[in-house]
Amino acid sequence: MSKNEKHQNPIARRRFLQGATALGGAAALGFPMISRAQAKTIKVGMPTILSGRVAQLGISSRNGMMMELDKFNAAGGLGGRKIEMVVRDSKGQPQEAARVSRELINSDGCEILFDCEASSGAFAVHEVARDLGVLCIHNISETSSLSADPKIRIPNAFRVTRQGVHDSIAGGSYAAAVAKAKGLRKWMTCSPDYAYGRDTTAQFAEYLKLFYPEVEMVGEAWPKLFQPDYTEVITKILQAKPQALYSCLWGGDLTSYIDQGNIYALFGATEFFAVNMADYTTLTAVKNLPAGIHSGNRYVKTFPRTPANAAWADAYRAKYKDYPTNWSWEAATGMRFLVAAMKKTNSADGKKLAEALRGMKIESPFGADGTITMRAEDQTTIGYAIGWGTTISKEPYIPEVKAGDWKQILELELDWKKRNNYL
Amino acid sequence: MDPAALAECLKTTSCVVTQVTSGLIIGMLLFLVAAGLTLIFGVLKVVNFTHGSFYMLGAYLALSVYKVSDSFSLAVVCAGAGVALFGLVFERLFMSRVYGSNVLMQLLVCYAFILILDDAVKLIWGAEFRSMGMPAAFQRPPILLAGGVVPAFYLFLIAIALAIGAILWLVITRTRIGKKVRAAAHNPTMTSALGINTGLIYGAVFAAGGLLAGLAGALAAPVRSMAPGMGVSILIESFIVTVIGGMGSIGGALAGSLLIGLIRSFGSIGFPLFTEGIMFLFMAMVLVIKPSGLFGKDV
Numbered sequence: 050m051s052k053n054e055k056h057q058n059p060i061a062r063r064r065f066l067q068g069a070t071a072l073g074g075a076a077a078l079g080f081p082m083i084s085r086a087q088a089k090t091i092k093v094g095m096p097t098i099l100s101g102r103v104a105q106l107g108i109s110s111r112n113g114m115m116m117e118l119d120k121f122n123a124a125g126g127l128g129g130r131k132i133e134m135v136v137r138d139s140k141g142q143p144q145e146a147a148r149v150s151r152e153l154i155n156s157d158g159c160e161i162l163f164d165c166e167a168s169s170g171a172f173a174v175h176e177v178a179r180d181l182g183v184l185c186i187h188n189i190s191e192t193s194s195l196s197a198d199p200k201i202r203i204p205n206a207f208r209v210t211r212q213g214v215h216d217s218i219a220g221g222s223y224a225a226a227v228a229k230a231k232g233l234r235k236w237m238t239c240s241p242d243y244a245y246g247r248d249t250t251a252q253f254a255e256y257l258k259l260f261y262p263e264v265e266m267v268g269e270a271w272p273k274l275f276q277p278d279y280t281e282v283i284t285k286i287l288q289a290k291p292q293a294l295y296s297c298l299w300g301g302d303l304t305s306y307i308d309q310g311n312i313y314a315l316f317g318a319t320e321f322f323a324v325n326m327a328d329y330t331t332l333t334a335v336k337n338l339p340a341g342i343h344s345g346n347r348y349v350k351t352f353p354r355t356p357a358n359a360a361w362a363d364a365y366r367a368k369y370k371d372y373p374t375n376w377s378w379e380a381a382t383g384m385r386f387l388v389a390a391m392k393k394t395n396s397a398d399g400k401k402l403a404e405a406l407r408g409m410k411i412e413s414p415f416g417a418d419g420t421i422t423m424r425a426e427d428q429t430t431i432g433y434a435i436g437w438g439t440t441i442s443k444e445p446y447i448p449e450v451k452a453g454d455w456k457q458i459l460e461l462e463l464d465w466k467k468r469n470n471y472l
Numbered sequence: 473m474d475p476a477a478l479a480e481c482l483k484t485t486s487c488v489v490t491q492v493t494s495g496l497i498i499g500m501l502l503f504l505v506a507a508g509l510t511l512i513f514g515v516l517k518v519v520n521f522t523h524g525s526f527y528m529l530g531a532y533l534a535l536s537v538y539k540v541s542d543s544f545s546l547a548v549v550c551a552g553a554g555v556a557l558f559g560l561v562f563e564r565l566f567m568s569r570v571y572g573s574n575v576l577m578q579l580l581v582c583y584a585f586i587l588i589l590d591d592a593v594k595l596i597w598g599a600e601f602r603s604m605g606m607p608a609a610f611q612r613p614p615i616l617l618a619g620g621v622v623p624a625f626y627l628f629l630i631a632i633a634l635a636i637g638a639i640l641w642l643v644i645t646r647t648r649i650g651k652k653v654r655a656a657a658h659n660p661t662m663t664s665a666l667g668i669n670t671g672l673i674y675g676a677v678f679a680a681g682g683l684l685a686g687l688a689g690a691l692a693a694p695v696r697s698m699a700p701g702m703g704v705s706i707l708i709e710s711f712i713v714t715v716i717g718g719m720g721s722i723g724g725a726l727a728g729s730l731l732i733g734l735i736r737s738f739g740s741i742g743f744p745l746f747t748e749g750i751m752f753l754f755m756a757m758v759l760v761i762k763p764s765g766l767f768g769k770d771v
Binding site for chain 2: 100101102104105108269270271273275276277278280281282284285287288300301302304305308309311312313314330334335336337
């Protein structure tokens with residue numbers, strides 16, 4: 050431009066300068082935006098129960114999960130990308146669990162579902178995962194059909210928990226051994242009258258009879274879930290005089306049942322097998338815990354008897370001023386699997402993570418041999434510490450736990466699947 | 473259904489003794505709660521849906537007092553007094569405002585307090601269940617009565633509940649305050665016109681109802697774990713009792729509770745899968761034959 054034209058076009062020059070400044074400003078401001086996008090958090094949605102009777106389920110599973118999550122994020126996350134957990138309370142209602150799961154994915158920007166719902170909610174979340182195709186890890190539901198039934202199973206859902214059928218086989222085997230040794234042939238059951246109570250009790254009885262055919266079930270009692278008074282159930286059991294009694298009552302119900310059974314001297318007359326006894330919440334709540342109650346391991350610090358397990362329990366106790374629960378170790382393991390898959394694939398993409406999870410074996414303080422495996426064919430965990438022992442009334446509560454035989458468990462599980470046409 | 477087992481039980485003294493005392497214990501604790509509910513209805517013509525929460529408060533107050541004092545009797549007394557005070561305040565500040573209103577309004581106020589109290593309990597004592605444990609004095613083997621098994625603690629509870637029931641009956645029928653309460657129930661306008669402070673009477677009745685429910689909660693605490701929301705099941709059973717016995721009749725509440733207790737204890741042997749059903753069936757029969765209840769006044 051000639052000198053004359055520049056003078057004749059001040060507006061054009063001003064506009065050019067304004068434009069250049071704006072562009073420069075945007076460029077300067079834009080750079081941080083680009084780097085923030087590179088450090089975008091990976092949002093994971095966690096539907097769970099944080100209120101009501103089973104609030105401890107959500108609270109303790111969130112605690113267990115957080116311990117693993119904090120470690121991962123503190124170490125820098127996935128190449129600078131940290132996991133952000135979005136937790137929602139379904140209040141124990143399956144329809145609410147389905148609703149919040151959908152919202153987590155569709156509105157809250159979550160890419161993965163970390164399901165910590167009880168069984169009824171878990172099945173609802175499972176259908177949301179099927180519908181939306183997102184990666185879903187179930188961390189609480191122990192109902193075997195969630196992974197065993199091919200009609201229910203989906204390639205993007207995994208389960209990291211103990212399993213009903215495994216516990217029944219291990220429990221039945223242990224109980225049969227005790228029954229044989231002590232000649233306990235007359236048995237009764239007393240379990241809460243809902244799906245979990247009915248299914249678990251039936252399965253236990255099936256395997257007990259398999260290992261010790263001389264067992265005779267002389268009666269069953271089915272109190273309502275959360276029933277406050279068990280007097281009529283206890284007196285009925287006293288009348289029938291069984292040599293052994295099985296129950297899958299849990300939490301406050303089991304505590305009340307033991308308190309009420311104690312004053313009837315029920316446990317002096319009958320050998321008691323309570324699969325859910327060895328849970329610190331219940332063990333510490335019962336003030337006069339009778340010695341010699343047989344229980345499966347929900348979570349105990351002394352099983353596996355390893356420094357790693359003890360250290361984890363101590364760290365949990367120090368951080369949350371409470372004992373860990375079965376749900377705590379399950380959620381911690383679920384998070385450990387998730388971050389292991391992310392590290393292996395260097396990705397947060399659901400499909401890649403699912404591919405990595407199938408057949409994955411991780412180190413775990415809760416593994417029977419120090420490891421836990423995500424079985425590829427039905428996408429559920431095996432190899433976790435499983436066993437039974439008897440109680441004493443103070444720490445460590447269950448000093449000796451007899452470990453279940455995984456070879457036997459897997460053989461009989463296969464047989465169970467065949468009988469149910471799951472293969 | 474196992475009628476053979478039931479027949480078998482009825483033939484043996486030991487079984488009858490065990491089951492009758494078991495029915496008594498279920499019944500007597502239920503009576504304490506239902507008596508308060510029926511008293512409030514009889515005098516105030518108000519269905520106190522918060523009654524189950526009174527029971528819950530009694531249990532938790534007993535837990536806390538027992539923890540610091542290690543004295544069960546102190547825990548029971550404090551729990552009763554505490555819930556009585558709460559009942560008085562609840563009536564004076566809230567229920568008294570809705571006496572003239574639609575019953576739905578009264579229901580709403582009560583339901584609101586069920587939710588408020590459940591959350592308050594959760595905030596103060598935590599969401600997880602709590603357990604009091606048996607006081608040392610009762611940690612003993614059960615008593616054998618004619619071959620039947622009867623826990624010492626339950627004998628104590630039955631005796632206490634009967635004593636409380638007797639005192640309640642004496643107060644209502646033999647004292648001046650009882651006369652005033654009965655007068656206020658019968659004809660509140662006339663009673664008030666005679667210069668008797670009906671507002672105070674109403675508050676006292678709610679306090680008495682609270683006292684009874686609170687005592688029941690505290691007495692049951694050694695054997696029943698507690699959690700927020702535990703009032704609901706007790707409330708429903710007390711309603712069945714008051715419907716069967718007759719709303720407003722304390723004698724009816726006693727009869728109804730004992731009946732429910734015996735149905736549950738013998739039903740558990742003879743009809744184990746249908747015990748609840750029998751309870752409701754019985755209630756339905758009473759409603760059909762005598763809608764005002766066994767001891768209720770015909771409307």
